[in-house]
Amino acid sequence: MPFATIDGQALHYLDQGSGPAVLLAGSYLWDLNMWAPQIEALSRQYRVIALDLWGHGQSGALPQGTASLDDIARQVLALLDHLQIERITLVGLSVGGMWGARLALAAPQRINGLVLMDTYLGVEPEPTRQYYFSLFKQIEEAGTIPSPLLDIVVPIFFRPGIDPQSALYQDFRAVLAALPSERLRESVVPMGRITFSRADLLSRLNQLDPKTTLLLCGDQDKPRPPSETREMAELIGCPYQLVPEAGHISNLENPEFVTEALLKFLAERHSC
Incomplete structure (x- = not known):
């Protein structure tokens, strides 16, 4: 997979398939492999671009x-x-939706369609922001994500009923446990602080095109509950769907539902 030098650092990305371009923008603490089911399905008809956030996967600092x-x-x-x-049609989950919406507002002429998943464009509620910042401080000081913190962080991303011995859960836990100190301190923790101290975009959501925007949210998403998705859909005036039996990483907990929803949305965007 190739790299592009952006602002002096190597940004790692995947570029697979041909046809209209679809950009997949993923969650904080996950690399582009989180999109594996969607990449496989979408790249049969579309040119799929997925990227590793700075300090994640194979991207630089x-x-x-x-x-x-x-x-x-x-x-x-x-x-x-x-x-x-x-x-592009931009599909952004969690922080991918947060910066993806900013891209769509800054350069609407570059957007064919926008799918915002398990995300929120308002400010982080202050108690939650302070809680996450306390976790970041512990990680920064330790230079690792120790086991007691993993027991707190990992479940945030999944529906409450997930089997903690499942490969999805255990593989994610192992990736976080293996993150090196330098990467955590120089990139992962600062990226988290940027994410959870974001500015409020709710007043600008009426600038997004409701005809080309779709919201998706896991019906059991804890950090970004469906109530936030409903609020944003109302402000945009666009449709939304809840993903059954899914938490925050809804595209991996119910990949079939999400892939079908994305293929339907893309077909509608490119039918004319």
Whole structure:
């Protein structure tokens, strides 16, 4: 898989398939492999681009001067320019939706369609922000995510009823446990602070095109509950769907439902 140098760092991405371009933007603490079921299905008809967030997967460190999600959106626009892709359908889950919406607002002429999944474009509620920041401080000081913290962090991403011995759960836990100190301190923790101190975008949601926007949310998502999705869908004026039997990483907990919803949305966007 190739790399592009953006703001002096190597951004790792996948570019698979041909046809109209679809950009998959994933969650904090996950690499682009979280999209494996969707990449396989979508790349049969579309050109699928997926990327590793800074400090995640095989991407380089968070570039110096990266201070906000607007900076991430600008960096991904630079990747699209590098790939000579004029227009995309952007599918953003969690932080991928947070910076993805910023990209769509900054460069609406580059967007064919926008799918926001398990995300929220308002500010982080202050008690939650302080809680996450306390976790970041512990990780920064330890230089690792110790087992007691893994027992807190890992379940956040899944529905309450998931089997903690399942491969999905255990593989994610193992990836987090293996993150090196330098990566945690220089990229992962700062990226988390950027994410959870984001500015409020709710007042701008009426600038998104309701005809080309869809919201999806796991029906058991704990960090980004369905109530937030309903609030945003009302502000945009667009449809939303709840993903059955799914938590925050809804595309992996119910991949068939999510893939079908995305294929239907893409077919509608490219039917004319």
